[in-house]
Amino acid sequence: MNFKNQSLAIFNQGHFEPINREFLTQTTSAIAPLLKIQEEFKKLDNDTFFFICKKLENDF
Numbered sequence: 001m002n003f004k005n006q007s008l009a010i011f012n013q014g015h016f017e018p019i020n021r022e023f024l025t026q027t028t029s030a031i032a033p034l035l036k037i038q039e040e041f042k043k044l045d046n047d048t049f050f051f052i053c054k055k056l057e058n059d060f
Contacts, residue, residue: 034049
């Protein structure tokens, strides 16, 4: 993704590097099934999902 205004202040913070397109493709594919579950249960916030996953991971 290219931004028209590369001089935005956000680009001057930290060490900005373009995101690899293959990374975006794979993460989008991985998250798509999660979105379907979230829509089914009307729980669209990722914080809840990741909190539950972390809790389950720690319990096992």
